[in-house]
Amino acid sequence: MLLGTVAAVVAVLFLSYWFTKYVVGGGALQKALPSGAGKRMQVLDQFVLGKDQKLLVVRVAQRYFLLGVSAAQMTNLAELTAEEAAAWQPDPAQEGEPTPPSFYESLRTVLNQRKK
Known part of the structure; x- marks a missing residue:
């Protein structure tokens, strides 16, 4: 009984880590592409x-x-002009900012703080 509970907790932690890193972070599609893709x-x-x-x-x-995407189809709604696309250009000031920590790093930090 105890072993099953421990296994379930470990599985939930692993799935939480995977979900936050790949699905919520938007990296699932980017990680699935072969190396060199996405440039x-x-x-x-x-x-x-x-x-x-x-x-x-x-x-x-x-x-x-600008695309509309549903389970059944993908529709091109508009092609943006250069002025409209400027809003999605990377901001040079933000490129140097650190990325937020992953779920694993956050969990490890919390557990290390509780040990002390």
């Missing part, structure tokens, strides 16, 4: 409208598109 094509932003429905701003080479 010319990139999802810059997304907005969830409902179940299986979202809006995406996508960069392909130097062109920007």
Whole structure:
């Protein structure tokens, strides 16, 4: 009984770590691509409208598109002009900012603080 409970807790922790790192962080698609992919094509932003429905701003080479995506189809809603696309250009001031810690790093920090 105790071994089953420990295994369930470990499984929940692992799934929480995986979910926050890959699914919530938006890296699931990027990590699934082969090495070298994603240099010319990139999802810059997304907005969830409902179940299986979202809006995406996508960069392909130097062109920007607003896409509507559902479970059944993907629709090109608009091609953004250079002025409109400027809002999604990386800000040089933000490039030097550190990324937030991952779930694993946060959990390890909390556990180390509790040990002390």
